[in-house]
Every structure is written in C-alpha cells, then in structure tokens.
Amino acid sequence: MKALTLDAENKTAFVQDVTIPERGQNDVLVQVCAVALNPVDALYVFNPLGSTGRTVGSDFAGVVVAPPDQNEELKRGQRVAGFLQGACSVNIRPGAFAEYIICPADLVWLVPDSMTFEEAASVSLCALTAAQAIFYRMGLQAPFPWEEAGEGSKHNDSKVQNSDDGNSFSFFIYGASTSVGLYAAQLVRRSAEFTGRAITLIGAASSGRFPMLQNQPYAYDALIDYRDENWPERVRELSGGGVDYAFDCISEGSTVQLVSSTLRNSRSRMAIVRSHEGGAWTAEKGLPVEPVYGAVWEGLGIEIQYQNLVVSASPAARRFAVAFYRWISEEYKLQANPTRLMPGGLDRIVADGFVLLGAGSMQDRLSERRTEPWMAPIGAVKLVYRLCSLSDTAIDAIAPIYSG
Known part of the structure; x- marks a missing residue:
C-alpha cells in the first residue's frame, strides 16, 4: 500500500x-x-x-x-x-x-x-481534545457516562468543587474559530442542555468569524475580537466580574497569561492545549489558577514520549475516550x-x-x-x-x- x-x-x-x-x-x-x-x-x-x-x-x-x-x-x-x-x-x-x-x-x-x-x-482528534479539556480535566459534567479510575461510579462534576453556583456558569473560549474551539463550544452547549444549567458562552476570535460563531451550533452569547487591546477586561465585564471556566485553544506567547486574567477567582478553572515545557507560552507573572494540560494521546491508553514529556499510560483517559466515541456513534450531536x-x-x-x-x-x-x-x-x-x-x-x- x-x-x-x-x-x-x-x-x-x-x-x-x-x-x-x-x-x-x-x-x-x-x-x-x-x-x-x-x-x-x-x-x-x-x-x-x-x-x-x-x-x-x-x-x-x-x-x-x-x-x-x-x-x-x-x-x-x-x-x-x-x-x-x-x-x-x-x-x-x-x-x-x-x-x-x-x-x-x-x-x-x-x-x-x-x-x-x-x-x-x-x-476525532480535535473533538476529543475539547472533550478531554472540558469534561475530563476541568470537570464540567459530560452528556454521557464514563467510569473514573478505581471507581465503579459514573463521573459527575458534583463531586468536585466548581466555581459556579450550580445553576449557571460562564465559559470563555479563546481561539473560538480554531478546530478545537469549534468543538469546544458545541460540547459546552451539550453539557448545559444535559444538566439544565444556564450558560453564558463568551468567545475570542477574529471579527470576520463572528457571524458563523453567533449561529448554531455554537450560538455564542458574546464575542470579542482578540486583536482588541483590552479584550480581557471586556470578558470580565461581560461575565460579571470574571468567568468560571476558560479554555485557551491557542496557548502561545502571552495568551495563557491573558486568558487567566479573565477568571473570576481562585476556584475558577482553566485548560490549555500546549504544555509549558514545550516553550510555546510564557507567564511573566504568577497565574491565579494553574491551567490544566494533558496530551490528547492519553486517550490511546499507552505511554507517550514527546518533547520533554513522558505521559504515562492512563486507563481512565482511555475509558473516557471510548465513552466519548461511543456517544458520538450512538447519538451524534456534533456538527x-x-x-x-x-x-x-x-x-x-x-x-x-x-x-x-x-x-x-x-x-x-x-x-x-x-x-x-x-x-x-x-x-x-x-x-x-x-x-x-x-x-x-x-x-x-x-x-x-x-x-x-
């Protein structure tokens, strides 16, 4: 072949x-x-x-x-x-x-x-990347069941202390028009629908992408042009003092520092797509919340070595990937x-x-x-x-x- x-x-x-x-x-x-x-x-x-x-x-x-x-x-x-x-x-x-x-x-x-x-x-790769960040790492409730490591129970984000009030939450996606960002918005919407919680979804992208992002299946409540000098301040204003969750789908240069500044408080959660060890991003000041990172390859359930990282085989991450793909197969709800x-x-x-x-x-x-x-x-x-x-x-x- x-x-x-x-x-x-x-x-x-x-x-x-x-x-x-x-x-x-x-x-x-x-x-x-x-x-x-x-x-x-x-x-x-x-x-x-x-x-x-x-x-x-x-x-x-x-x-x-x-x-x-x-x-x-x-x-x-x-x-x-x-x-x-x-x-x-x-x-x-x-x-x-x-x-x-x-x-x-x-x-x-x-x-x-x-x-x-x-x-x-x-x-496959980008949707799983988004699902891992939102559900597996940050703890938002998934619209499908999956088993955690060492437990027979199904994952539910009520077991973790979230920064939102339980009935509503705000979610900010930087890089909303990226391949990962497009799936992230859909998955956050599916979680809100599944749990019946109110959501304020805010995104940062090029203004030329706004019409697409305002429509279904993304349906952003507010969009900010990432080239605006004061976009972090605008995100804080739109979310009433800061967001509960943030997902940096770029994770290069100063983006991690800037996205972290949009968080509401130290109980907020943030995920990134590139590791600090790889040198893609820098933080001149201490971050208010440690961003969570994990390679999408964890979903394969095997040891991974790349850059300066050794990612151990994770049975839990593999179970999550299997559950996510089964959900897609049985009830495809992503565009x-x-x-x-x-x-x-x-x-x-x-x-x-x-x-x-x-x-x-x-x-x-x-x-x-x-x-x-x-x-x-x-x-x-x-x-x-x-x-x-x-x-x-x-x-x-x-x-x-x-x-x-």
Whole structure:
C-alpha cells in the first residue's frame, strides 16, 4: 500500500510503498478514504521525534475491511473514523496517512450516512481534545457516562468543587474559530442542555468569524475580537466580574497569561492545549489558577514520549475516550468542522497542506503566500485530503488476508 512516511534526517516526508499493517486480535483494519491535517502532523515532520520510515498522520475516516475477531459491533463495510498518533512520539507505531490502517476497535466511531468521509476525518482528534479539556480535566459534567479510575461510579462534576453556583456558569473560549474551539463550544452547549444549567458562552476570535460563531451550533452569547487591546477586561465585564471556566485553544506567547486574567477567582478553572515545557507560552507573572494540560494521546491508553514529556499510560483517559466515541456513534450531536478539500491525495500533503500549517506556531502560517485557490490562508477550516472512493473491489481484495 501507499503511505506517507517520515524522512527524519531531511525533516520531510514522502510517499512510498509499505506493507499493510498486521491486525491484532482487538484491532480493526480500515481502508482509509479521507484524512484531515492537524498542526502536530506538520510540527513533527519539520521537527522530527520519530525515526525515518514511520507513517505520519493522525485523523482518518474510511470503511471497515476486517473487524476484530468475535466482535459483533463492527462489521465489514461500515463507515468509521478515529485517530492514531502518527510520528508525534518516540515509538514505532504507524500513523493514519496511508491507504490502510489498523486501530483499536473501541477507539473508532461509526460515521452517520449524512456525513462525508472528509467531514468525519475532521472530528476525532480535535473533538476529543475539547472533550478531554472540558469534561475530563476541568470537570464540567459530560452528556454521557464514563467510569473514573478505581471507581465503579459514573463521573459527575458534583463531586468536585466548581466555581459556579450550580445553576449557571460562564465559559470563555479563546481561539473560538480554531478546530478545537469549534468543538469546544458545541460540547459546552451539550453539557448545559444535559444538566439544565444556564450558560453564558463568551468567545475570542477574529471579527470576520463572528457571524458563523453567533449561529448554531455554537450560538455564542458574546464575542470579542482578540486583536482588541483590552479584550480581557471586556470578558470580565461581560461575565460579571470574571468567568468560571476558560479554555485557551491557542496557548502561545502571552495568551495563557491573558486568558487567566479573565477568571473570576481562585476556584475558577482553566485548560490549555500546549504544555509549558514545550516553550510555546510564557507567564511573566504568577497565574491565579494553574491551567490544566494533558496530551490528547492519553486517550490511546499507552505511554507517550514527546518533547520533554513522558505521559504515562492512563486507563481512565482511555475509558473516557471510548465513552466519548461511543456517544458520538450512538447519538451524534456534533456538527463537523468546515473543511477544505485539498487536491492531490497523499502526494500533496507535505508540499501544500504542511506548508499552510507551518512548523509550529500560528505566526508560522503567515509566511507562505501562494496563488492556488486551495492555498489561501487557513481560517475556521480543516484541511482534508481524499485518498480513495469507497471501493468494494478494494475491500474484497484485502479482506481474505484477515479472514482467519
């Protein structure tokens, strides 16, 4: 099969022929029909952690070729989506940018017929990132049950001391039009609906994104242009003295310091998407609340090593991811992010998509200017590539290998 593989020495990636991965007992083999790009995919190609030959990429959507042995939930031909870690860590696991992938069966979700493969590919990593921050780390009640580590009970945020009054709360999302921010707003809304609590949802984004963010499914109560000099003060005014929860979906430079200044008091909660150890953000003063951070990869339930971090395997984080994807499968209540279909498939991911994403920071994305229509600057859109059309012929050709 074809796969996009890392060339660590030259800090790039190229398409080559590799062996179709061998399916384990609890894995599902998927023919990949679409992939979506995330900043980490480009970051760890241009700044490699993995070794040459690793298949890169995270988000995928496709069709089941071979379900796990004795699994009654997944069937051949079903449309599924999920994410892998790609070359974003020091390990040997292959990523998602390939014609066929294997994934743990309980970490894929069923794609509804109303959703395209391209749309489905945009969901898994970013939606889980938002869900982990909001429910798993900050403790807002999830609209689905999940079991905590060492307990048989279901998670409920009444067990933690929240900063809100129990009947209403305010939530601020910085980077509201980012891929993670778009899912975060939807999940906060789903939590409020599930619990019957009143919410004031405030976002910071470019003013050009306001019309989209004011409409469903985001329905922000108030929006602030992040380029306004006094935006933290405006957030405090709109929330009546500070917000109960804040989610910094950028976490670069001074954003963490500024977002933390919008919190109501020391019992408020804040989550970030990038670690301090990675050097993406700085805090010149002490923060009123320690922001919570955790890698989305925790949802895979395996040890992760990247940058200067070693993230231990977390059974609880994996259980949360499984519960979240099951909720999506059974009762899909999230709108997929807007997508931009990029031409060329695997062959053009590095030359086009990774160039648009840059090598790490948001500022990197401003340096490249090209005239092709698909190379317009990224804004409130997910870059996706089509790898194949749904092909029964391709499924029939591969499935016998895994028939037992």
